Amino acid sequence: MAETKQREFTGKHMILVVGLFFGTIITVNLILAYFATTSWTGLVVESSYVASQQFNEKLAAQKVQAALGWTPILHYQNGRIEFELSDAAGKPVVAGFAEAELKRPSHEREDQVITLLANEAAFVADYTLAKGAWDVFVTVKSEDGTPFIYRERIVVE
Incomplete structure (x- = not known):
């Protein structure tokens, strides 16, 4: 019968096991942190209950707005915000009022209305917008009082 030699578990083996254990945890955490910071930042509302109660009204307003057939185009470049809004015939919409609410997706410190x-x-x-992600909410009220609200997320490089 052949004699089997048992291997000894040394300090080097323990360091290797602990290093692999924590290395795996740190690697998984870094991967999750990367995807958390590069994906959708979420939706921030002051009261989720109130927002849920207003859902049907907002949905109805979006349907009315979609029926107008207006086409919005938002540009931001070199410190200039441009919002083009054309009607169903392709002509620019004449408005008595237009404003843009500029919001950070993650906090309220830099929110502005212009x-x-x-x-x-x-x-x-x-x-001029600081670098990073911005939610731009454009509100236009045409001369006949028709409201139009447009939202787009832009990333300033």
């Missing part, structure tokens, strides 16, 4: 001024084909404002 007035957009009408020019030939767009509503514009000169405003």
Whole structure:
């Protein structure tokens, strides 16, 4: 009968086991942190209960807005915000009022509301945004009182 030699569990083996254990945990945490910071940042509301109660009204307003056939285009470049809004025929919408609410998705410290001024084909404002993600909510009220609300997330490089 052959004699089997038992291997000894040394301190080097223990260091290797502990290193692999914590290395696996740290690697998984880094991967999860990467995906958490590069994916959707979520939705922030002051009261989720109130927001849920207003859901049907907001859905009905979106349907009315979609029926208008208006086409929005938002641009931000070199410290200038431009919002183009054309009707179903492709002509610019004439509005008596336009403003943009600029919000950070993650906090309220830098939130701003700015007035957009009408020019030939767009509503514009000169405003420099800090780098990062911004939610831009544009509210336009046409001359006949028709409201139009547009939301877009932009990333400033």
